[in-house]
Amino acid sequence: MAAVVSALNVLRNPDAELFQCPSTALLAKLGGPTLLYIQGEQDPPLFISTLLHGNETSGWAALSQYLSHNPKPKRSLIIFLGNLTAAAQSVRSLPGQVDYNRIWKDATGYEGGLAAELMAHLQATELFAALDIHNNTGRNPHYSVLTSITPESMGLAYLFSDKAIYVEEPDTVMTRAVHTLCPATTIEVGPVGDLQSDIRTFELLQRYMDLQEIPQQDRSNLRLYQAVGRIHVMDDIDFDFADEMNGARLATDDLILTAGMEAVNFHAVPAGTEFAFTRRPLHHTLRVVDPSHKDVTDTFLTELHGDVSLQRNVIPAMYTLDHDVIRQDCLCYLLEEIVMR
Ligand SMILES: [Zn+2]
Numbered sequence: 001m002a003a004v005v006s007a008l009n010v011l012r013n014p015d016a017e018l019f020q021c022p023s024t025a026l027l028a029k030l031g032g033p034t035l036l037y038i039q040g041e042q043d044p045p046l047f048i049s050t051l052l053h054g055n056e057t058s059g060w061a062a063l064s065q066y067l068s069h070n071p072k073p074k075r076s077l078i079i080f081l082g083n084l085t086a087a088a089q090s091v092r093s094l095p096g097q098v099d100y101n102r103i104w105k106d107a108t109g110y111e112g113g114l115a116a117e118l119m120a121h122l123q124a125t126e127l128f129a130a131l132d133i134h135n136n137t138g139r140n141p142h143y144s145v146l147t148s149i150t151p152e153s154m155g156l157a158y159l160f161s162d163k164a165i166y167v168e169e170p171d172t173v174m175t176r177a178v179h180t181l182c183p184a185t186t187i188e189v190g191p192v193g194d195l196q197s198d199i200r201t202f203e204l205l206q207r208y209m210d211l212q213e214i215p216q217q218d219r220s221n222l223r224l225y226q227a228v229g230r231i232h233v234m235d236d237i238d239f240d241f242a243d244e245m246n247g248a249r250l251a252t253d254d255l256i257l258t259a260g261m262e263a264v265n266f267h268a269v270p271a272g273t274e275f276a277f278t279r280r281p282l283h284h285t286l287r288v289v290d291p292s293h294k295d296v297t298d299t300f301l302t303e304l305h306g307d308v309s310l311q312r313n314v315i316p317a318m319y320t321l322d323h324d325v326i327r328q329d330c331l332c333y334l335l336e337e338i339v340m341r
Contacts, residue, residue: 007114009034010121016071019064023057026081027088033114035121036079038067044126045076046208047182049174050133052100054086054093058189059133062201066209074209075128080118092137092324099328101132102170104177115177122181129156129214130184132175133201135192138320138332140265142200145186147176149224149338152183155215158222160187160204163266165225165317165335168291183214188318219338225266225315229288229300229334233257233326237285241321242277254278255285261332262319269314275301276308288334300334 009032018036021029037045050059063079083100086093093099103111104119129152136142144157144164157164164185167173178184187204190197233239233255243259256277261269278285282303290296302311319332 006117007033007110008117008121010037011035012037013039016068019068021064023051023054023060023084023087024090025088026051026060027084030081030084032084033118034081034084035118036077036081038073038077038079040073040076042074043076044128045078046128047078047080047122047130047178048133049080049082049130049178051084051087052082052132052174053134054083054088055090055192056092056133056135057087057192058135058197058201060087061198062133062205065198065202066205070209075211078122078125078127093328101134101174102172104174105172107172119177122178127178127182128211129182129208130175130178131156131208132173132178132184132186134186134188135197136188136190136318137322137325137329138265138318139191139262140188140318142190142197143188143266145175145188146224147173147179147184147186149219150183151216151218152214153179153185154217154219154222154224156183156185158217159207159215160185160200162221163223163225165227165333166338167227167333169227169230169293224338225317225335226338227291227317227333228336229290229296229314231300231331231334232287232289233331234285234287235327237280239285239323239326243321254280257331259321261316262321265317265319265332266315266335269310269316271310271312273310274307275310277306278303278308279306282308286331 098111103115107115143161146153146164146166175184175186189201237254239255241257241259258274288297288300300311301308315335317333317335
């Protein structure tokens with residue numbers, strides 16, 4: 001019988017030496033995706049996942065700093081260190097690799113096996129709460145992402161920020177899978193390389209460690225947004241940002257995007273605002289999908305003589321200038337504020 005090769009490395013109460021490693025050195029140390037069990041002063045454990053995107057380092061920076069100083073944390077921790085091969089090269093994911101935050105439902109192959117193994121570990125344990133730590137990929141405020149609106153998920157979100165986004169899709173993200181087991185949130189802590197992002201994450205970790213129960217919040221203190229669309233650049237389209245072109249707006253690129261949109265993440269932008277320029281039909285270049293994957297391009301964008309503008313008022317979020325993120329994920333999300341009734 002062939003040996004079953006495990007995709008997930010499991011380590012209980014690792015040596016303190018591990019917490020001296022930067023995220024780029026974790027692959028050499030651990031060999032691949034790893035689950036750490038760390039016994040604390042009380043149970044049930046808090047589950048934390050990070051490095052699902054290899055270049056988003058604030059989660060590990062905060063955890064390794066906390067655990068260096070608190071070898072026995074106030075609460076037990078189960079820590080999943082995700083895409084360490086990408087982390088070793090400081091990239092979100094390697095070329096051709098599946099996005100590790102899109103493997104938590106119906107994934108196949110190596111990543112599907114990894115997800116199944118991890119979920120089996122989590123299902124075998126009572127969990128206090130779950131936290132998935134990411135860095136923002138564009139210029140955005142820090143905020144939480146919820147996959148369900150409950151007093152507990154809003155309470156955990158409010159520990160971090162007064163802004164939270166409720167996201168229904170993609171439905172393959174880790175927080176959606178883990179939320180079936182315990183209250184779970186994702187946090188987007190700020191840009192990589194900004195010391196404030198690491199400090200903010202460390203402080204949140206301390207707040208979690210002081211919790212005796214899950215805090216509860218209603219919507220009155222939280223600015224809660226809902227994603228109503230996602231804008232994608234079509235795969236075969238070359239694109240650039242107006243800012244990167246030094247005003248050479250009428251180049252031969254298929255699509256020129258208005259980079260200024262990044263500065264208005266989380267702000268209401270009125271209908272008619274310029275969004276892009278293209279010589280091709282709008283439907284060949286940009287596609288907006290709603291949470292049920294329906295094409296809603298014409299609801300949000302309109303094109304006249306090559307100028308693409310907003311068809312209605314929107315709140316853009318996670319608008320990014322990172323070409324890799326745009327290719328692998330999307331250009332931006334479109335939000336609406338969920339108004340309290
Ligand atoms: Zn991420």
